[in-house]
Amino acid sequence: xxxxxxxxxxxxxxxxxxxxxxxxxxxxxxxxxxxxxxxxxxxxxxxxxxxxxxxxxxxxxxxxxxxxxxxxxxxxxxxxxxxxxxxxxxxxxxxxxxxxxxxxxxxxxxxxxxxxxxxxxxxxxxxxxxxxxxxxxxxxxxxxxxxxxxxxxxxxxxxxxxxxxxxxxxxxxxxxxxxxxxxxxxxxxxxxxxxxxxxxxxxxxxxxxxxxxxxxxxxxxxxxxxxxxxxxxxxxxxxxxxxxxxxxxxxxxxxxxxxxxxxxxxxxxxxxxxxxxxxxxxxxxxxxxxxxxxxxxxxxxxxxxxxxxxxxxxxxx
Amino acid sequence: xxxxxxxxxxxxxxxxxxxxxxxxxxxxxxxxxxxxxxxxxxxxxxxxxxxxxxxxxxxxxxxxxxxxxxxxxxxxxxxxxxxxxxxxxxxxxxxxxxxxxxxxxxxxxxxxxxxxxxxxxxxxxxxxxxxxxxxxxxxxxxxxxxxxxxxxxxxxxxxxxxxxxxxxxxxxxxxxxxxxxxxxxxxxxxxxxxxxxxxxxxxxxxxxxxxxxxxxxxxxxxxxxxxxxxxxxxxx
Numbered sequence: 001x002x003x004x005x006x007x008x009x010x011x012x013x014x015x016x017x018x019x020x021x022x023x024x025x026x027x028x029x030x031x032x033x034x035x036x037x038x039x040x041x042x043x044x045x046x047x048x049x050x051x052x053x054x055x056x057x058x059x060x061x062x063x064x065x066x067x068x069x070x071x072x073x074x075x076x077x078x079x080x081x082x083x084x085x086x087x088x089x090x091x092x093x094x095x096x097x098x099x100x101x102x103x104x105x106x107x108x109x110x111x112x113x114x115x116x117x118x119x120x121x122x123x124x125x126x127x128x129x130x131x132x133x134x135x136x137x138x139x140x141x142x143x144x145x146x147x148x149x150x151x152x153x154x155x156x157x158x159x160x161x162x163x164x165x166x167x168x169x170x171x172x173x174x175x176x177x178x179x180x181x182x183x184x185x186x187x188x189x190x191x192x193x194x195x196x197x198x199x200x201x202x203x204x205x206x207x208x209x210x211x212x213x214x215x216x217x218x219x220x221x222x223x224x225x226x227x228x229x230x231x232x233x234x235x236x237x238x239x240x241x242x243x244x245x246x247x248x249x250x251x252x253x254x255x256x257x258x259x260x261x262x263x264x265x266x267x268x269x270x271x272x273x274x275x276x277x278x279x280x281x282x283x284x285x286x287x288x289x290x291x292x293x294x295x296x297x298x299x300x301x302x303x304x305x306x307x308x309x310x311x312x313x314x315x316x317x
Numbered sequence: 318x319x320x321x322x323x324x325x326x327x328x329x330x331x332x333x334x335x336x337x338x339x340x341x342x343x344x345x346x347x348x349x350x351x352x353x354x355x356x357x358x359x360x361x362x363x364x365x366x367x368x369x370x371x372x373x374x375x376x377x378x379x380x381x382x383x384x385x386x387x388x389x390x391x392x393x394x395x396x397x398x399x400x401x402x403x404x405x406x407x408x409x410x411x412x413x414x415x416x417x418x419x420x421x422x423x424x425x426x427x428x429x430x431x432x433x434x435x436x437x438x439x440x441x442x443x444x445x446x447x448x449x450x451x452x453x454x455x456x457x458x459x460x461x462x463x464x465x466x467x468x469x470x471x472x473x474x475x476x477x478x479x480x481x482x483x484x485x486x487x488x489x490x491x492x493x494x495x496x497x498x499x500x501x502x503x504x505x506x507x508x509x510x511x512x513x514x515x516x517x518x519x520x521x522x523x524x525x526x527x528x529x530x531x532x533x534x535x536x537x538x539x540x541x542x543x544x545x546x547x548x549x550x551x552x553x
């Protein structure tokens with residue numbers, strides 16, 4: 001050892017800037033890039049997800065397809081389920097709180113979950129406000145359908161954005177729509193003049209500073225993931241090729257249709273194949289193999305046949 | 318004329334893009350590595366942060382585990398966080414398989430969950446004074462062999478170590494900012510996030526790669542020379 005200071009101690013930079021919190025939050029999101037985050041409802045599913053190569057799991061009481069089928073008010077999962085899942089795996093565990101329900105978020109932070117999803121899949125608790133995510137040490141991910149919505153969430157402190165898509169359907173069409181919209185909105189900003197950027201901030205209903213950052217870099221200032229209806233290896237690779245940096249898969253792995261679970265073999269095969277397709281998203285040879293490894297896909301629900309009132313994606317402001 | 322070493326970044330999952338950017342900033346040429354064939358085309362390799370369990374599953378499934386093990390036994394390799402876990406000979410909490418080259422025992426998630434993640438500044442023997450270190454669900458080196466050199470510490474425990482061709486960090490040098498240059502009191506995302514990146518660790522690794530490549534070029538008689546014997550001036 002040479003030149004090490006004699007006391008050998010590290011200093012906590014408690015006074016040199018509080019943006020450390022945000023850097024740590026975005027830092028964890030960076031580590032999840034290129035991976036698959038899987039919805040699970042118990043320890044057994046969490047272990048299957050981890051063994052299949054998931055980078056994180058989302059601990060839920062019911063997956064979105066079940067929530068959709070059963071109706072009623074969907075709330076934060078029971079702490080017992082979340083703790084059981086946290087004890088079962090070594091990868092990060094996420095959990096959902098209702099939009100605007102900062103007390104559910106406080107509970108989730110207290111439980112020690114690694115990421116909180118302020119999610120439209122649950123029934124909103126506030127019709128006007130989202131959670132002030134800066135007030136938490138735990139990082140948040142939020143859904144978005146366009147750039148303005150993404151930047152409003154980032155202004156509130158979100159450390160990761162995911163497309164909303166239409167959760168619990170197994171239909172990828174709106175994940176694609178939202179991702180294409182966000183990418184298109186960003187691309188347009190990069191060719192705008194200064195004056196146009198001020199107007200764009202107004203049009204997108206987003207802070208000018210964030211609009212200007214996106215105009216300079218052409219990308220979101222936090223990782224941009226995709227969720228909502230991804231059900232097959234090809235779906236996962238599709239959103240990756242469209243620019244998503246990682247993928248959330250919900251009902252698509254463990255559900256056969258909106259009420260019955262897939263068999264363990266089926267779920268394991270799907271989970272592994274989707275992980276593989278997410279890593280090798282631009283290699284059609286591997287994608288063909290992964291698609292072949294995947295037995296069956298969730299029956300699903302075509303989004304085009306749904307009425308507007310049953311859509312989850314319109315929740316959030 | 319300056320050479321730009323080609324350094325691979327294992328790109329199965331994780332923050333491989335941050336490492337690629339860091340390599341560009343120290344004048345190395347990054348190359349994403351996803352197959353055994355990719356591995357043949359690089360002079361050194363970075364195994365990035367991410368989830369070590371995910372890395373292991375993909376390495377096994379893609380039949381990349383053995384070629385990678387072969388590579389890391391002799392070629393310059395730098396593992397950060399999950400990469401450090403993969404390089405260690407012994408991994409605990411839970412016990413898991415690894416490439417087994419770094420004479421160390423590494424405990425996973427040793428400081429706790431995300432809520433316990435921290436940014437600290439600690440002493441280092443790299444030139445330029447204390448180093449900012451970003452720990453995210455970080456592992457801890459709990460045992461270290463005698464042949465391993467400690468290059469930085471956190472509260473007395475090693476966090477940046479070198480053993481011959483292996484460099485390993487339990488933190489994320491790809492996310493380090495220059496000491497004392499962090500913006501004050503700004504909790505919101507500001508532009509120029511990368512305005513003051515601290516690239517000392519990546520520069521050190523790029524120089525390791527250069528030394529190995531130089532020795533390989535200068536013939537077999539020189540190849541066994543321990544690169545750690547080079548002087549501090551060489552590393553500058």
